[in-house]
Amino acid sequence: MSNNIDNKDLRQFSTKSSAVKMRGVTKVFPQHEGKGEFIAVNNIDLDIDDGQLVTLLGPSGCGKTTTLRMISGFEYPTQGNIFIGDEDVAKIPPNKRDIGMVFQSYALFPHLSIWDNIAYGLKVKRLSREEVEERTENVMELMQLTGMERRFPNQLSGGQQQRVALARAIVCEPRVLLFDEPLSNLDAKLREHMRDELRSLQKRLGITSLYVTHDQAEAMAISDRVVIMKDGDLIQVGSPEEIYAYPNCKFVANFIGKANFMPASYISGDERGARVQLGASELSLSNPGDIKFGNGEKCSLAFRPESGRLEKDGEGIAGVVTRATYFGFRMEYEISTDLGSLVIEIYNPQLTGQYKVGDDVKVLLDLSCVRVLKDDTIEQE
Amino acid sequence: MPKKSAATPLHLPPDNNNRNQLQMLLRQPVLLATIILIFIVLITFVIIPIFNVLKLGMMDSDGGLSFNNAKKILQSSSYMKTFGNSMKLGLSVGICATLVGFIFAFAINKTEMPGRGFFKVVSMIPIISPPFILSLSMIFLFGRYGFVTRGLLGIKGNDVYGFNSLLVIQTISYFPIAYLTLSGILQSLDPSVEDAAYSMGAKRGRIFRTVTLPLAMPGVVSAFLLVFIQSLEDFSNPAVIGGNYSTLAVETYRTITGMFDMNLGAMLSLLLLLPTVAAYLFQKYWVRKKSFVTMSGKPTQERRKLHEPYIIWPLFVFCCLVTFVIFLFYGTVLVGAFVKTWGIDYTFTLKHFEYILLTGLTALKNSVTLALYSAPLGGLLGMVVAYLTVRVRFPGKKVMETSSMLMFAIPGTVLGISYILTFNTPPLVLTGTSAILIAAFVFRNMPVAMESGSTTLLQIDPSIDEASAVLGASNGYTFRRITLPLLRNAFFSGLVYAFVRAITAVSAIMFLVSPKWSLATTKIYSLYEIGLYSEAAAYSAIMIAIILIAIGVMSLLVKLLLNPRARGPRKSKPTPEQTPKMEGAA
Numbered sequence: 001m002s003n004n005i006d007n008k009d010l011r012q013f014s015t016k017s018s019a020v021k022m023r024g025v026t027k028v029f030p031q032h033e034g035k036g037e038f039i040a041v042n043n044i045d046l047d048i049d050d051g052q053l054v055t056l057l058g059p060s061g062c063g064k065t066t067t068l069r070m071i072s073g074f075e076y077p078t079q080g081n082i083f084i085g086d087e088d089v090a091k092i093p094p095n096k097r098d099i100g101m102v103f104q105s106y107a108l109f110p111h112l113s114i115w116d117n118i119a120y121g122l123k124v125k126r127l128s129r130e131e132v133e134e135r136t137e138n139v140m141e142l143m144q145l146t147g148m149e150r151r152f153p154n155q156l157s158g159g160q161q162q163r164v165a166l167a168r169a170i171v172c173e174p175r176v177l178l179f180d181e182p183l184s185n186l187d188a189k190l191r192e193h194m195r196d197e198l199r200s201l202q203k204r205l206g207i208t209s210l211y212v213t214h215d216q217a218e219a220m221a222i223s224d225r226v227v228i229m230k231d232g233d234l235i236q237v238g239s240p241e242e243i244y245a246y247p248n249c250k251f252v253a254n255f256i257g258k259a260n261f262m263p264a265s266y267i268s269g270d271e272r273g274a275r276v277q278l279g280a281s282e283l284s285l286s287n288p289g290d291i292k293f294g295n296g297e298k299c300s301l302a303f304r305p306e307s308g309r310l311e312k313d314g315e316g317i318a319g320v321v322t323r324a325t326y327f328g329f330r331m332e333y334e335i336s337t338d339l340g341s342l343v344i345e346i347y348n349p350q351l352t353g354q355y356k357v358g359d360d361v362k363v364l365l366d367l368s369c370v371r372v373l374k375d376d377t378i379e380q381e
Numbered sequence: 382m383p384k385k386s387a388a389t390p391l392h393l394p395p396d397n398n399n400r401n402q403l404q405m406l407l408r409q410p411v412l413l414a415t416i417i418l419i420f421i422v423l424i425t426f427v428i429i430p431i432f433n434v435l436k437l438g439m440m441d442s443d444g445g446l447s448f449n450n451a452k453k454i455l456q457s458s459s460y461m462k463t464f465g466n467s468m469k470l471g472l473s474v475g476i477c478a479t480l481v482g483f484i485f486a487f488a489i490n491k492t493e494m495p496g497r498g499f500f501k502v503v504s505m506i507p508i509i510s511p512p513f514i515l516s517l518s519m520i521f522l523f524g525r526y527g528f529v530t531r532g533l534l535g536i537k538g539n540d541v542y543g544f545n546s547l548l549v550i551q552t553i554s555y556f557p558i559a560y561l562t563l564s565g566i567l568q569s570l571d572p573s574v575e576d577a578a579y580s581m582g583a584k585r586g587r588i589f590r591t592v593t594l595p596l597a598m599p600g601v602v603s604a605f606l607l608v609f610i611q612s613l614e615d616f617s618n619p620a621v622i623g624g625n626y627s628t629l630a631v632e633t634y635r636t637i638t639g640m641f642d643m644n645l646g647a648m649l650s651l652l653l654l655l656p657t658v659a660a661y662l663f664q665k666y667w668v669r670k671k672s673f674v675t676m677s678g679k680p681t682q683e684r685r686k687l688h689e690p691y692i693i694w695p696l697f698v699f700c701c702l703v704t705f706v707i708f709l710f711y712g713t714v715l716v717g718a719f720v721k722t723w724g725i726d727y728t729f730t731l732k733h734f735e736y737i738l739l740t741g742l743t744a745l746k747n748s749v750t751l752a753l754y755s756a757p758l759g760g761l762l763g764m765v766v767a768y769l770t771v772r773v774r775f776p777g778k779k780v781m782e783t784s785s786m787l788m789f790a791i792p793g794t795v796l797g798i799s800y801i802l803t804f805n806t807p808p809l810v811l812t813g814t815s816a817i818l819i820a821a822f823v824f825r826n827m828p829v830a831m832e833s834g835s836t837t838l839l840q841i842d843p844s845i846d847e848a849s850a851v852l853g854a855s856n857g858y859t860f861r862r863i864t865l866p867l868l869r870n871a872f873f874s875g876l877v878y879a880f881v882r883a884i885t886a887v888s889a890i891m892f893l894v895s896p897k898w899s900l901a902t903t904k905i906y907s908l909y910e911i912g913l914y915s916e917a918a919a920y921s922a923i924m925i926a927i928i929l930i931a932i933g934v935m936s937l938l939v940k941l942l943l944n945p946r947a948r949g950p951r952k953s954k955p956t957p958e959q960t961p962k963m964e965g966a967a
Binding site (some may be wrong): 072 | 851
């Protein structure tokens with residue numbers, strides 16, 4: 001299973017890649033039995049720029065797969081428009097949309113050889129035999145599948161099947177590539193490997209891609225932009241860094257990575273910073289995020305477990321260690337404080353020393369890593 | 382950054398989804414044309430004919446609406462007796478055949494009884510057998526000059542005709558249906574449930590009573606109802622061996638061909654139609670909903686089946702007994718085809734076959750020809766309808782599904798009457814042609830092909846179709862290159878079934894055959910009617926041979942045409958041949 005995709009001549013795969021635009025797209029499903037409706041996707045606008053890889057990320061049932069299937073044409077939007085390039089695809093069936101798709105189950109044709117699987121799309125297009133053979137051969141070489149032409153899908157390992165699925169999707173040089181949780185059937189190690197391979201291939205082909213996943217690490221690792229969805233709504237769109245460092249609400253902060261929240265109240269602020277009241281002390285934050293607050297409004301201070309430190313004494317939030325979990329490369333502590341329970345992660349615990357349950361500690365924060373968020377409630381998953 | 386549009390639409394026009402579906406269809410003209418064509422065909426050959434029977438049954442001879450026929454039937458004690466006879470026979474056969482079928486299914490699927498493969502094959506014999514054979518054997522064995530009654534026991538003038546013979550013959554004929562239904566159910570019950578009961582200390586008998594049987598109960602009811610329908614609509618056996626025990630199917634035939642009373646015949650056929658349709662609907666919509674079968678899709682670990690001697694051997698003895706009876710009956714006919722005069726002169730002869738070759742060859746050729754035309758048509762139509770109803774979204778899908786399945790519940794006699802009524806007059810005159818026979822075969826046998834196609838399709842990941850669509854394939858291309866090859870097993874069994882049913886059909890075609898298009902089964906019936914039993918036996922033997930050959934050829938063809946081949950690029954040198962290990966469709 002090994003090495004990265006050959007850095008081969010990719011000219012023959014230069015794609016006719018196109019941007020994707022969604023405008024006011026809504027999808028309503030009728031509920032089972034009876035007249036109820038279920039709004040799977042609620043009036044979203046989404047842009048996928050040409051050549052970008054955008055990830056739709058969210059808990060199950062958030063509408064991400066429905067969004068993908070509307071672009072592919074397997075679901076019709078109840079309202080709104082979808083454009084591929086400049087073309088409104090509302091009335092174009094899936095087989096005329098010129099897209100590539102990698103399915104969660106790979107959906108390889110079980111009765112066709114690997115060669116026939118990959119060449120399928122080219123044969124559908126009635127290309128000449130020479131062209132079919134040349135392009136199939138090229139893509140098989142690119143995906144390191146050479147030699148497996150005559151095998152059948154069930155004779156391949158999971159990773160190889162994944163490659164065949166990808167080869168089959170790109171051989172037709174689609175305008176857009178859609179991924180529906182393509183890695184969720186692989187084991188953890190192979191998943192990471194395929195993830196990197198997939199990203200480097202996408203980058204070099206420069207093909208517009210939409211990637212659906214519920215795995216936030218995967219989303220962070222491969223995306224140009226990440227779209228967080230919840231209950232049919234787009235919650236936040238941004239680069240992985242933006243999403244992680246500047247979540248726009250407690251849901252995103254909690255969904256991407258882990259976050260600690262402390263109740264506070266907003267005193268005042270402008271573009272350069274904000275002053276907030278946390279417990280008895282007043283903090284001055286130079287980099288609070290760009291959410292607007294009224295003076296005196298209740299708010300929530302968020303920070304990542306890794307941006308805190310623990311000290312025996314010093315200027316910090318006093319607390320008691322209630323849980324200490326050893327993960328090898330890091331320690332995870334739960335600290336009970338007057339401001340609630342906080343989780344702090346300490347990397348390289350051998351160097352920084354360890355605390356035991358019951359130890360009195362102080363939590364020290366780097367204020368540049370603290371964000372001010374609206375104090376809305378989030379359901380725990 | 383995308384901004385959210387201000388307004389949130391909540392109440393959208395409810396038909397929006399339908400309109401979108403329609404728009405999508407308009408973009409796929411071939412698909413749309415196929416759907417429309419199938420609707421036209423279904424309306425012409427299913428809906429209108431059935432409607433015509435209903436209409437005729439409700440009319441008197443002047444053509445006005447009246448319930449005179451209904452009244453006549455309800456007031457006549459002989460018709461009510463006939464109705465009672467049919468019901469009594471149907472219920473009795475239903476119970477016996479389901480019992481035999483259950484024991485077979487249980488022994489073959491749940492135990493390590495020896496000879497399971499053999500018994501499986503044995504249980505298929507009655508399904509592919511031509512009609513009349515069992516009745517003929519019954520006469521050969523137990524009739525006036527019966528081998529057992531006269532020859533062995535010396536009883537003179539034994540009356541073999543009537544209820545008891547019918548019960549035995551129909552039980553043998555229809556227990557395979559119960560077996561197949563129950564096999565499916567028993568196979569798909571998760572054995573870990575039984576293991577759980579076993580691990581809690583339950584004895585085998587208790588597990589069977591408290592776990593296996595209750596879980597299989599919907600299947601049992603289902604099997605019973607299917608057998609009930611078959612028994613009710615059976616024409617060939619009651620016609621031959623029923624004697625004075627009249628049944629609805631035979632009475633309808635006699636009313637129309639003997640008394641020339643079409644209205645009364647239609648009303649009688651409605652009497653037959655009601656219980657079969659009711660049983661069918663009950664089976665389809667009630668029993669199936671109760672079904673406990675859960676398909677996890679993941680093969681559970683292979684585990685040891687029941688192997689205790691006190692369970693296996695009684696089952697084995699029972700299966701052997703049934704097998705013996707089947708062999709006895711079929712063997713008798715084969716022997717009967719080769720002896721001079723049954724019951725009197727048992728010397729070997731080929732003269733019956735000579736007679737058949739001289740007089741019955743045209744009918745035989747007709748039967749084979751029409752079956753060859755109708756089987757692929759029905760099989761293919763069944764697969765197309767299965768594909769459309771399972772995989773494609775379009776308005777009116779439920780209507781298509783229901784009307785396609787309807788013919789399964791319509792007794793052959795009713796179908797025959799409805800086709801004469803409908804195609805005797807313009808716009809579409811088909812009576813006397815081969816087309817009317819082909820149509821009868823196609824629409825009578827299509828539901829089975831469709832059912833097996835749907836079942837298989839539901840087990841195939843829909844993203845396989847979607848993958849094909851995304852790669853640019855139209856629905857038609859996907860159907861030819863992906864769906865049909867994956868359905869090849871279902872297609873093959875649909876094909877074989879349609880062929881066998883067409884060549885062995887009796888009730889549906891009694892009204893449809895014409896001098897120009899006489900068929901093998903009607904020929905056998907007329908041989909029986911003029912008392913040429915040995916010739917009838919010879920004819921049946923030839924039909925068995927033809928059916929076996931046809932099944933062999935069809936399986937070969939399907940294998941050749943649809944089996945997966947390991948193909949690579951043409952120019953590259955072949956790598957060592959890889960043989961796919963493929964189980965079933967997916």
